[in-house]
Amino acid sequence: MPRRRTLLTLALGSTAALATGCGLLPGGDNGRRTVTVWLMKGSASDAFLDRFRTAFEEEHTNLRLDIHIQEWTGIGEKVAAALEGTDGGPDVIEVGNTQVAQYVDQGGLLELTLESARDLGMEEWLPGLAEPGRFNNRQYGIPWYAANRVVIYNKDLFARAGVKKHPTTRDEWLSLTKSLNESGTQGIYLAGQDWYTLAGFIWDEGGDLASDRAGGWEGTLDSAAALRGMDFYARLQALGDGPKDADEEHPPQAEVFARGDVSQIIAVPGAARTIEQKNPDLKGKLGFFPIPGRSANRPCAVFTGGSDLVVPENTGDRRGAVAVIEALAGEKWQTDLARTMDYVPNKTTLAPAVAGEPGVAAMAEGAAHGRATPNSPDWASVEADNPIKKYMSKVLAGGDPKAEAKDASERITSALSGS
Numbered sequence: 001m002p003r004r005r006t007l008l009t010l011a012l013g014s015t016a017a018l019a020t021g022c023g024l025l026p027g028g029d030n031g032r033r034t035v036t037v038w039l040m041k042g043s044a045s046d047a048f049l050d051r052f053r054t055a056f057e058e059e060h061t062n063l064r065l066d067i068h069i070q071e072w073t074g075i076g077e078k079v080a081a082a083l084e085g086t087d088g089g090p091d092v093i094e095v096g097n098t099q100v101a102q103y104v105d106q107g108g109l110l111e112l113t114l115e116s117a118r119d120l121g122m123e124e125w126l127p128g129l130a131e132p133g134r135f136n137n138r139q140y141g142i143p144w145y146a147a148n149r150v151v152i153y154n155k156d157l158f159a160r161a162g163v164k165k166h167p168t169t170r171d172e173w174l175s176l177t178k179s180l181n182e183s184g185t186q187g188i189y190l191a192g193q194d195w196y197t198l199a200g201f202i203w204d205e206g207g208d209l210a211s212d213r214a215g216g217w218e219g220t221l222d223s224a225a226a227l228r229g230m231d232f233y234a235r236l237q238a239l240g241d242g243p244k245d246a247d248e249e250h251p252p253q254a255e256v257f258a259r260g261d262v263s264q265i266i267a268v269p270g271a272a273r274t275i276e277q278k279n280p281d282l283k284g285k286l287g288f289f290p291i292p293g294r295s296a297n298r299p300c301a302v303f304t305g306g307s308d309l310v311v312p313e314n315t316g317d318r319r320g321a322v323a324v325i326e327a328l329a330g331e332k333w334q335t336d337l338a339r340t341m342d343y344v345p346n347k348t349t350l351a352p353a354v355a356g357e358p359g360v361a362a363m364a365e366g367a368a369h370g371r372a373t374p375n376s377p378d379w380a381s382v383e384a385d386n387p388i389k390k391y392m393s394k395v396l397a398g399g400d401p402k403a404e405a406k407d408a409s410e411r412i413t414s415a416l417s418g419s
Contacts, residue, residue, distance in 0.1 A: 032063055035317055038082075079103060080103070093312065101376060104135040112139050112322070148305065157185055163180070193245070193389040201229035230395060342354075
């Protein structure tokens with residue numbers, strides 16, 4: 001899914017949140033302890049939550065679930081206030097995977113390292129969910145679900161060009177895209193500021209957007225590996241008419257693809273629904289494959305969006321909270337959630353659960369090599385006035401890559417140092 005978590009802006013108090021949160025699943029008492037859970041709107045269907053609540057309470061006869069659905073807008077302040085509260089707040093909270101470091105830095109999250117190693121199978125977790133949930137080598141966020149970008153392609157345009165199979169390496173992909181970029185057809189529509197896609201190419205080359213070094217966090221777009229990633233992005237972006245000075249939502253790339261003259265876009269599989277709604281003639285004519293990597297045996301690294309589950313330190317029922325997380329993060333409910341919502345499950349070993357859905361299966365292949373943004377609690381400051389986007393546009397417009405990368409890296413360093 002495109003990163004729903006434009007998050008990291010934070011808005012009310014825990015008391016207000018409890019009063020206004022949609023108490024989907026109130027229950028009786030019968031001597032049960034109540035475990036209050038905050039989940040985000042759209043993360044799970046009502047039918048899934050009803051199945052989960054019923055089964056959980058049947059298995060845990062001493063617990064009652066009270067699930068509140070929260071809006072993403074303003075959730076940061078709600079969570080921050082809940083973590084500062086003394087009682088009556090949530091026992092389990094869903095947060096964006098890239099938010100965990102920020103909340104740990106603010107204080108108030110319970111460390112779950114022991115449970116992760118002993119009960120939750122952390123060695124099998126997707127890296128793009130597990131790593132941002134870890135801070136100072138301690139686990140605070142438990143992976144819940146993931147989503148990431150894949151290549152969506154027009155089967156008719158591929159067939160017209162004589163393409164019979166999708167590429168498995170970046171070199172093959174570039175060559176194929178060149179062959180598609182002719183006769184009024186764009187080989188790929190790639191906006192100039194799609195920095196999540198750029199991040200994948202940089203990671204694939206062994207670079208990063210920023211690194212935590214002895215003196216603190218530093219921007220690293222000017223490293224040799226990061227420059228190679230930008231070079232590949234520029235060559236790919238040139239094989240279409242994507243704007244050099246805008247991101248993938250300006251205009252929405254799914255709508256551009258729906259016109260029928262674009263061979264490929266890089267997006268989450270769910271974009272296919274928008275494409276088909278805009279152009280019903282494309283229904284059944286869309287295919288998916290993982291973003292190709294440098295070698296055929298490994299897809300490209302991808303930015304992993306998704307959610308982790310955390311427990312506030314001030315929970316009144318640690319055991320109950322952990323029981324909820326063990327269930328939600330366990331194989332049964334991971335499989336159910338992935339199939340219900342077209343998500344990637346939280347463990348690489350659960351990928352077969354979505355093998356029957358081509359788009360989700362392609363997503364799961366990439367997720368095994370997923371990453372998240374640098375795990376600094378100040379990363380939101382970088383995104384607030386994103387120097388990566390500006391850097392990309394300047395390079396695509398003909399600017400010197402090394403000079404522009406150095407300038408952008410310095411801006412990232414400044415943002416991460418609180419300057």
